[in-house]
Amino acid sequence: MKKIMMFLAAALMVLVMGCASAGSQAQSAKSSDGAGKPAAPAAAQKKTAVVYFSATGNTRSLAETAARALKADLIEIKPAQPYTEAELDYTSSGSRVSKEHAAGNARPAVAEQADLSGCQSVVVAYPIWWGEAPGVVYTFVEKANLSGKNIGAICTSASSSIGQSGENVAKAAGGRYVGGQRFRPDAPEAEIRGFFSGKL
Ligand SMILES: Cc1cc2nc3c(=O)[nH]c(=O)nc-3n(C[C@H](O)[C@H](O)[C@H](O)COP(=O)(O)O)c2cc1C
Numbered sequence: 001m002k003k004i005m006m007f008l009a010a011a012l013m014v015l016v017m018g019c020a021s022a023g024s025q026a027q028s029a030k031s032s033d034g035a036g037k038p039a040a041p042a043a044a045q046k047k048t049a050v051v052y053f054s055a056t057g058n059t060r061s062l063a064e065t066a067a068r069a070l071k072a073d074l075i076e077i078k079p080a081q082p083y084t085e086a087e088l089d090y091t092s093s094g095s096r097v098s099k100e101h102a103a104g105n106a107r108p109a110v111a112e113q114a115d116l117s118g119c120q121s122v123v124v125a126y127p128i129w130w131g132e133a134p135g136v137v138y139t140f141v142e143k144a145n146l147s148g149k150n151i152g153a154i155c156t157s158a159s160s161s162i163g164q165s166g167e168n169v170a171k172a173a174g175g176r177y178v179g180g181q182r183f184r185p186d187a188p189e190a191e192i193r194g195f196f197s198g199k200l
Contacts, residue, residue, distance in 0.1 A: 018073040019047030019119035022112055048072035048200055049116055051144075052125035053137050055083045058156040058185040062192075063125040066154060069189035070123065070196060075116075077140045080109035090130075097129065106135040113143055121150035121178070121200040124169050128157035128182070133165045141173035149173075150200050153180030154192070 050072045052063035060076075067074040087096035100106035116122055124141060126133045133155070151173050153166030166180025178199040183192065 017118075018049075020049040020051075020073040020075050020114050020116050021118075022075065022114045046120050047118060048121040048123065049075055049114075049119045050123045050125060051075045051077060051114070051116070051140065053077040053079075053127070053134060053140075054125075055088055055127060055134075059125050059127050061185040062154060062156055062183050062187060065187060065189055066123060066125060066192045069192040070200065072121075072123065073119070075114045077136060078111040079136045080111045100135055101130055105138075107139040107142070108136045110136060110140050110143075113140065116144055116146065116149075119149065121152065122146055122173070122175065123152040123154060123196070123200070124166075124173075125154045126165075126169075128155050128160045128162070128165065131160055131163055131165070133169050137169060138172050141169055144173065147174035149175045150178045151175035152178050152196055152200060155180070155182050156185050157182055 048070050050063050050067040050070065052059050052074070053076070054060035054063065063074060066072070083096065089095040090097050090101075092098060093102075100108065122144075124133070124137060126137045133153075151170035153162060153169055155162050155165065160182070162180045162182045167177050169180075170177035179195070181195055
């Protein structure tokens with residue numbers, strides 16, 4: 001009976017375990033097969049994470065819906081120094097975003113680097129800034145060890161399409177680009193699921 005209970009508990013853990021975890025938790029969540037090799041249950045390897053940056057909430061709404069649509073873990077990319085409203089004023093040449101943009105290839109630090117090693121697919125969600133993904137998204141994906149993983153991209157914007165930004169993010173991540181699209185912040189689950197159907 002005890003053995004059956006233990007088996008059921010282990011099976012439940014595999015079912016509920018996400019593929020992504022944040023910071024130090026990620027280290028302790030890693031398990032081992034006893035021979036030093038990390039355990040990699042087949043189910044966990046197929047999992048997806050939606051990783052998002054949002055300065056004013058639009059992309060957060062989209063990312064939350066995408067995570068539900070794709071049954072994915074949801075991870076926020078938080079800049080170490082969050083952007084204030086004044087810092088986001090791209091009409092002012094003295095604002096933080098304008099200075100970062102003018103500097104070119106800015107890589108603002110992130111507060112925490114999540115462990116995505118258990119994910120097979122990662123969908124990166126971001127607002128379009130000057131036709132591209134914000135620098136802080138690059139900071140995250142460049143350090144995330146995503147090589148060989150499926151990378152999708154979704155974005156929000158005032159009007160710009162996703163353009164080359166999704167491919168650029170996937171390239172920086174070292175992953176395999178499966179496609180990307182701009183969505184409305186309130187896009188329905190079915191629209192997002194439909195776009196990624198058969199891709200992840
Ligand atoms: C610095 C900056 C640059 C932007 N550049 C563009 C742009 O090139 N094209 C566009 O359509 N919208 C642009 N926007 C608008 C945002 O993409 C849009 O408001 C987005 O939905 C914000 O997402 P968030 O609320 O998740 O931060 C820009 C916004 C900021 C702050």
